[in-house]
Amino acid sequence: MKSMTGYGWIDTQNESLQMSVELKSYNNRYLDININLPPFMSLLEPELRAYIKEKIVRGRVELYVRVKELEEDLDVILDTGAVAAYKKAFGQIAEAAGLDEKPSLSHFLNLDGVMKVVKKRDIDKFKSMLFRNLDEVWVQYDDIRTREGDATWEDIMSNIDIIWKSQKIIQNREAGLEDLIKNNIKDRFQQLIDDKIDENRILAETAILLMKYGIGEELSRLSSHLEQFCNTLHRKQPVAKKLDFLCQEMNREINTIGSKSNLLEISQAVIEAKEAVEKIREQLRNVE
Numbered sequence: 001m002k003s004m005t006g007y008g009w010i011d012t013q014n015e016s017l018q019m020s021v022e023l024k025s026y027n028n029r030y031l032d033i034n035i036n037l038p039p040f041m042s043l044l045e046p047e048l049r050a051y052i053k054e055k056i057v058r059g060r061v062e063l064y065v066r067v068k069e070l071e072e073d074l075d076v077i078l079d080t081g082a083v084a085a086y087k088k089a090f091g092q093i094a095e096a097a098g099l100d101e102k103p104s105l106s107h108f109l110n111l112d113g114v115m116k117v118v119k120k121r122d123i124d125k126f127k128s129m130l131f132r133n134l135d136e137v138w139v140q141y142d143d144i145r146t147r148e149g150d151a152t153w154e155d156i157m158s159n160i161d162i163i164w165k166s167q168k169i170i171q172n173r174e175a176g177l178e179d180l181i182k183n184n185i186k187d188r189f190q191q192l193i194d195d196k197i198d199e200n201r202i203l204a205e206t207a208i209l210l211m212k213y214g215i216g217e218e219l220s221r222l223s224s225h226l227e228q229f230c231n232t233l234h235r236k237q238p239v240a241k242k243l244d245f246l247c248q249e250m251n252r253e254i255n256t257i258g259s260k261s262n263l264l265e266i267s268q269a270v271i272e273a274k275e276a277v278e279k280i281r282e283q284l285r286n287v288e
Contacts, residue, residue, distance in 0.1 A: 001149040001150070001152060001153045001233070001239070001287055001288075002142075002145040002146055002148075002149040002238070002287065002288045003144075003145045003146075003148035003149045003152060003286055003287055003288070004025055004026065004027045004028065004058065004059035004145070004286060004287060004288050005025060005026060005027065005059075005144070005145070005148060005286065006023070006024065006025050006141040006142065006144045006145040006148075007023070007024045007025075007140070007141060007144055008022070008023045008024075008137035008138060008139070008140035008141030008142075008144070009021070009022045009023070009137065009140070010133050010136050010137050010140075012129070012133055013070075014129070015070070015071065016069065016070055016071040016125075017067060017068065017069050017070055017071075017126075017129070018067070018068040018070060019065070019066070019067050019068075019126075019129055019130065019133060020064075020065070020066045021063070021064070021065055021130065021133040021134055021137050022062075022063070022064040022065075022137070023061070023062070023063050023064075023134070023137045023138070023141045024061075024062050024141075025056070025059045025060060025061045025062065025141075025145075026059060026060045027059060027060070027285060027286055028058060028059050028060040029058065030058055031053065031056060031057060031058045031059065031061070032059070032060045032061065033049055033052055033053070033061045033063070034060070034061070034062045034063070035048050035049065035062075035063045035065075036062070036063065036064045036065065037065050038065065038066070038067050040119075040121055040123075041065065041067070041123070041126055041130070043123070044123070044126075044127055044130065047127075047131075048063060048134075051131075051134065055138070055142075056288070057238040057288050058238070058240075058288055059288065063134075065130060067126065069119075072119055075117070075118040076115055076116070076117055076118075077115065077116045077117075077118060078114070078115055079113055079114060079115070079116065082111075082113045082114050083108060083114055086103075086107075086108060086111055086114065087103065090102075090103040090107070145288075148286075149287055149288075152283050152286060152287055153233070155279075155283055156233065156280050156283050156284075157233070159276040159277075159279050159280045159283075160226065160229065160230065160233075160276070160280070162272055162273065162275075162276040163226060163250065163273045163276050163277065164226060165269075165272075166269040166270070166272050166273035166276070167219065167222055167223060167226065167269075167273070169265060169266070169269040170215065170219060170257060170261075170266050170269050170270070171219055173263055173265050173266050173269075174215060174216065174219065214260070215256075215257045215260050215261060215266075218253045218256045218257045218260075219253075219257070221249075221253050222250060222253040222254065222257075225246050225249045225250045225253065226250065228246055229243060229246045229247075229250070232246065238287075238288040240284045240285075240287045240288055243280075243284050244281060244284050247277050247280055247281045247284065250273075250277055251274065251277050251278075254270055254273045254274055254277065255270075255274070257270055258270035258271075258274075
């Protein structure tokens with residue numbers, strides 16, 4: 001079990017560039033990936049998305065890559081056509097103004113489009129450094145997710161223990177529910193017909209009410225859901241969605257038990273079980 005919350009960061013440098021990589025994630029129902037790259041590295045985004053999707057199932061994931069080039073390999077390109085056009089324009093201005101003046105080199109250097117600077121970048125060099133850094137960041141990031149997931153696992157198991165104990169209490173008091181129904185029927189018969197009690201009639205009425213108010217089936221299904229939950233909890237792959245579904249089913253059975261029984265001990269056990277299920281569901285919102 002892993003948390004959806006994690007963080008990792010690294011900053012490295014070689015003779016030509018400095019690069020920092022930051023990876024963090026938050027709770028989210030689905031997988032939402034946001035990647036922030038320098039524009040010239042944007043063609044690496046699909047590979048980075050594939051890297052993250054292979055490792056993460058859900059959560060909002062943010063990846064930030066920052067690059068500072070310490071040495072730049074440049075090409076300076078002279079636009080001779082622009083120079084000729086500017087020269088002609090200077091001559092026309094001088095003629096129109098009646099001046100005998102020629103433009104100097106400094107005049108051309110400050111004009112737009114005369115020279116273009118093109119940075120020569122080997123994208124494979126950036127890619128190699130980026131994915132090497134990302135692998136290191138992932139170790140930090142995943143360690144945090146694992147540690148938080150382990151803590152969540154412990155908390156969930158403590159609440160599962162509460163549900164198991166509540167289930168045992170309810171199961172032990174199930175027989176008392178039959179006695180309660182039977183005694184209530186006897187009391188009503190005595191009020192209506194005094195001492196002329198038909199025991200067979202009482203048993204028949206008890207059986208009918210037990211079909212309506214009996215909790216044996218709900219207890220059986222609750223036990224089954226608890227076993228499935230524990231088995232699923234021990235799996236290594238992401239299981240939060242399935243566990244949340246099982247919590248819904250457990251809550252359904254617990255609510256039904258509570259609505260059918262008037263015994264104080266069962267009612268108290270139902271309350272504790274419902275609180276435990278709700279705490280588990282809150283924790284599951286934080287795990288993958």
